[in-house]
Amino acid sequence: KSAYAHPPSDIKITFDVATKTLKAVIVHPVSNTQKHFINKVDVSLNGKEIIEHHISRQDNNTEQTVSYFIPDAKGQDTLAVEAYCSISGTLKKEIKVG
Numbered sequence: 001k002s003a004y005a006h007p008p009s010d011i012k013i014t015f016d017v018a019t020k021t022l023k024a025v026i027v028h029p030v031s032n033t034q035k036h037f038i039n040k041v042d043v044s045l046n047g048k049e050i051i052e053h054h055i056s057r058q059d060n061n062t063e064q065t066v067s068y069f070i071p072d073a074k075g076q077d078t079l080a081v082e083a084y085c086s087i088s089g090t091l092k093k094e095i096k097v098g
Contacts, residue, residue: 007089008038011081015097020071026064026083026091033057038064039086044094045070046078073097 010027022043030036037058043051051068058064064083073079075098082092 007085008083008091011083011091011093013079013081013093013095015070015073015079015095017075017098020069020073021067022070022073022079022081023065023067024081024083026066026081027062028058028064028083028085029062030058031061033059033061035086037086038083040084041066042080042082042084043068043070044078044080044082045073047080 008026008028012025014023026038028038034057039055041053042049053066077097078094079097080092080094082090084090
């Protein structure tokens with residue numbers, strides 16, 4: 001079974017400056033969303049963790065989408081999203097605000 005475990009393959013991050021909303025689409029194809037899924041997402045602002053989100057199951061068999069309100073993010077800040085697979089592996093991606 002563990003041979004099928006894999007970290008997320010990609011994280012597509014967008015940040016809407018007007019609404020201060022961070023959206024991340026975590027690409028993680030799985031066959032069973034209850035046994036193998038994205039179980040945690042961490043969000044960091046300038047290297048400091050600001051959100052730790054535990055997830056009980058994945059949205060669907062291909063990806064998990066999350067959105068967060070980040071009122072403190074401003075121009076030139078760095079936002080990072082780290083996604084954890086319930087079985088094995090993590091992936092971290094970051095973007096610059098503005």
